Structure formats: structure tokens, C-alpha cells
Amino acid sequence: MKDKIQDIQETIVKSSVWKSVFRHGYADTPRNRILMVASNVFLHLHPSKLRRHGLTLRYTWCAGGLTFFFFLVTVVTGVLLMFYYRPVAEYAYNDMKYLQFDIPFGMVTRNMHRWAAHAMVIMVMLHMFRVFMTGSYKPPREFNWVVGVLLLTLTLLLSFTGYLLPWDQLSIWAVTVGTNMARATPMLGAEGPLAEQVAALTGVATPRYDARSLLTAGTVVGAPTLLRFYVLHCIFIPIVAALLMIVHFWRVRKDGGISGPM
């Protein structure tokens, strides 16, 4: 019996199909340890070796990794939520209620999406704090810090655009408060400094056509805003953020792996 199992195992592992998928064995050799990383499209964002102190949690707090982890959670739960949610003012709130009370695991999926988003904001803040405190933005990692600041901004924007989607009182008033700020943009917001002068000259920077109406797709936070924020939240910002994350992780590796005493 044992021999038979071994025979079968051998046949599978030596088959051309198996070999086409898995390029190397699993025996614990230094070569295989490196191949595990180097021949895996996801893992190879890591270097195949790293400095020992990069493993310590008191150095990294695992903050960057957890930020990415929470991003992945929001992607998975977010796709699930998209099956049940329509970004239309008439339906959005009812879809939320339906999701929470009628869909199996709807409530917990929504909770995980919401809390993972909050956790991502907290972790990205902690990550920036840790990177600053260890001076990891110093040469040769200057540019990766810049990418990181952009990612922090995108994280906040992702969270903010998602805030509107439940279409309840909390949503629209928080977004009203937030987008009202754009109204005060110098020269480009209808109530900002120099707006009157710019409007008189160009016809732009009126309440209908200013920095705020660009965000809200109108003069108030209404149905067009909901659609605009939905597209930004589900498509535009995640794609840009994912691209920058690829650059960010790649640069960690290319700039000499995790920072440490020079």
C-alpha cells in the first residue's frame, strides 16, 4: 500500500504537467529556499535574502505589511459588497439594509470592509511614523518615501470616497463637510480668495463650475456625487494605489532591501 502511494506520488511529481507548474522541488536546501522566492511572481517582490534585523517586530512593527494586508481585505470584501450594492440615490440605502438583514454574512462582510479600511488608515499612519523614526527615508530611499506619502494620501481618499456610499445621514454630511473645503480653494473655489476676480474674468470659479463641483458633480452632495464617488472608490483610486504599491514594494527591494545601519 505504502509503495503504491509512493508510486503514484512519483508519477504525479514527475509528470510533465506537474513539472510545468512547479519548477523545483520542496527539499529544504538553500537553493530551493531562494527559488521559492525568486520563481514566485508574488513572493519575488521580496529579495531572496534579507538582513536579520529586518525580521524583528520592534524594528518594523509589521506596519507596512499590515497596511497591505488590510488593503487586500478591503479588495476582497469590497468585491463581495459590489454584488449587492447599486450606486443610485434611490437604491443605495435600501441595498445597505438588504445587505445587512437579508444577505447571508452580509453584515459581517460590510463590517470587515469598514473596519479593515479604518485599520488600514491607522496602520499606514504608524508605518509612516516608524519609517521616519528609523530614518529610512534617507538615501538611497528618498523616492520611495515620496511614493509612500502619495500612498498615504490615496489611502485617505479611498476611505473618504467610501464614506459616502452607504448614503445615510452620516455619509452625506461628512462628505458635505469635507467637500465644502474645496469651495475655499484660492482662485478655483467659488468662495475662495480671488474667486470673484477669476469668475469675472473667465466664468470659472462660480458655484456651478469650481473645485468643489468637480468633486461633487454638482452644487450639492447629491445623486451624481454618489456615482462619482463610487467610480473613484471602486475603480480609479484602487488602480492608482495598486500601481503605486507595486512601485513601492519593488523599490524597497531595489534600494537595497529593508533599511538598517549602513
Next chain:
Amino acid sequence: MADIKDASEIPEVIDPKTDKVHTWPHLVRIEFICGLLAFMGLLVWSLVLDAPLEEPADPTKTPNPSKAPWYFLGLQEILVYFDPWMAGVVLPSLIIVGLMVIPYIDVNPKGNGYYTWKERKFAVANFCFGFLILWVALIIVGVFLRGPGWNFFAPWQEWDSHKVVALTNIDLNILLADWTGLDALRNPVVAAVFGMGLVGAYYAIIPIYWKLKSKKSKILQELGPVRYGITAFLFLTMMALPIKMILRWTLNIKYIVQLPWINLNI
């Protein structure tokens, strides 16, 4: 380690630069465990606490207070002290740009890759002040201590939407006119010139300090005039917030500069 043949080949001091381990399994294992623990924590959090869902959106019913999401409440808190064009647009933009230029203005080569306070006191003190006080602490104030009318409420106080707060804020030029008896300061043109002069004098510290110190200070020479100018500008702009806060708390100052013709107040 396998190819070390006798004891003499074992290095006595471990050099952190060359002391390397394989990513698989050492790092991947830690990432997996961290992810697993985080997932468990998130799941428990999501089972215990439901995400909020209030009444349907109603543009005719404005709640009091209307709060932005918690991570923006630091900015909303700045609105108490500055007009929206500053609190909502200029300062946030400068925060983002200011963060991005940090690696290019900090020329101190020390403290790269390890925790240290002694080797980079100015950088660490500044960042901690901005991060912990002007960001985290203001968020805490905005989340927990602000109630109806954006008035201050201690955690044990009930949110009374009829709380009467005397509006005693006064513009700087009026305050000075009252103090000195110089009625010319009440004239809006004089007040505007005076206010802009004050702000100009504040930023004039930058070249004056450079003139006085650059020849003797090694740090300033290493920085050079451009990097110094950017650093000093960002630093003074950051400090404008606590200065305005203190002026508000002590003297009830509303505006320092007023240019009503172009709708610009500071």
C-alpha cells in the same frame, strides 16, 4: 554556516550588514503569522461591533455637529483657527508637499536605519510635534471633545445644543486700536497693510536668521540657502497653527490679516 570548516573561520562580531537570512521561510513565516493574527482580530472586531448606518440621507436635515470622517477631524479642528482656504486647502497641500520633501531637505546622514534621538534631535522633535500633537491630538479633540456648534465638551458633559458661548473674538487691528487709541488701525486699508506687514515680518525671520547665523553654523552651511529656505518656510508655517491657537485662547484673536476685497483672511 555549513561551509565553515573550523572555529577560526567564525566571525567574532556579527555585522548587521552581512548577517542575512533567507526570506523563505524566515520572513514569509512572520508575514503569514502577522496576517493571520490581524485577520483574527479583524474578524472578532467585525462580529462584535457593527458598522454604523444611520437614517437615510436627507439634504434638508443638517445634523449638529456635522463631522468629517475621523481621520480628517484634525483638519476640521484647524477650521476653528483658520478660514477654510487655509485649513482645508493650503495647509493640507503643504502637509503633503512638506512630507514629500523631507528626504531632500534632511541632509543629516546619521540615523539611517535605526532608532535614534541623539543623532537627529531637530528632525525627530519636529516630526513628533507635527504627527503626535498637530495630527493625532487634534483628531482626538475633534472626535471626543467637540459637540454641537463645534463647541468644546468634556467627555462627561452632556451635548447641549443650546450651549451659549459668548462670541468675543476680535480682529487684531481692532484689539490694538482699543489698546493704543490709534484709531487709524480701524481703517481697513491700514489694517490690511499692517496685517500683511506682520505676516511678512514673521517670514522675514528666514533671511534674517540666515544672514546672522549662516557663516558660523555648520548645519546651515551644509543645508545651503535653498534647502534652508524650504525647511524654514515649512517650519514657520507649521508653527503658525499653534501660534494662532494660543492667540485665540489668550486674546480671542480672530484675524491677523484681512483683505476683504479678495476674500482673504488669515
